[in-house]
Amino acid sequence: MRSVNLSAATWRKSSYSNQDGGACVEVSDDFPGAVPVRDSKKPHGPVLMFPVENWTAFVSGIKGSN
Numbered sequence: 001m002r003s004v005n006l007s008a009a010t011w012r013k014s015s016y017s018n019q020d021g022g023a024c025v026e027v028s029d030d031f032p033g034a035v036p037v038r039d040s041k042k043p044h045g046p047v048l049m050f051p052v053e054n055w056t057a058f059v060s061g062i063k064g065s066n
Contacts, residue, residue: 004031004034004036004049006028006036006047008030009028009030009031009036010028010029010030011026011027011028011038011040011043012026012027012028012029013025013026013040014026014027024039024040024041025037025038025039025040026038026039026040026043027055032052033051033052034049034050034051034052035049035050035051035052035055036048036049036050037049037050037055
């Protein structure tokens with residue numbers, strides 16, 4: 001697996017994250033073909049990388065379940 005430098009990534013918090021500091025997911029749109037995802041409470045912690053197609057399917061599934 002290749003290493004990706006995320007030091008200059010611009011992160012945005014999910015609109016579904018609550019305001020109390022829990023369930024905070026952040027994503028970055030800076031990487032063509034991939035979507036890095038992290039826990040905003042642990043910005044220096046692990047990052048999950050998803051292919052755009054998989055992330056799009058996940059988000060569509062979440063929106064469809066509401």
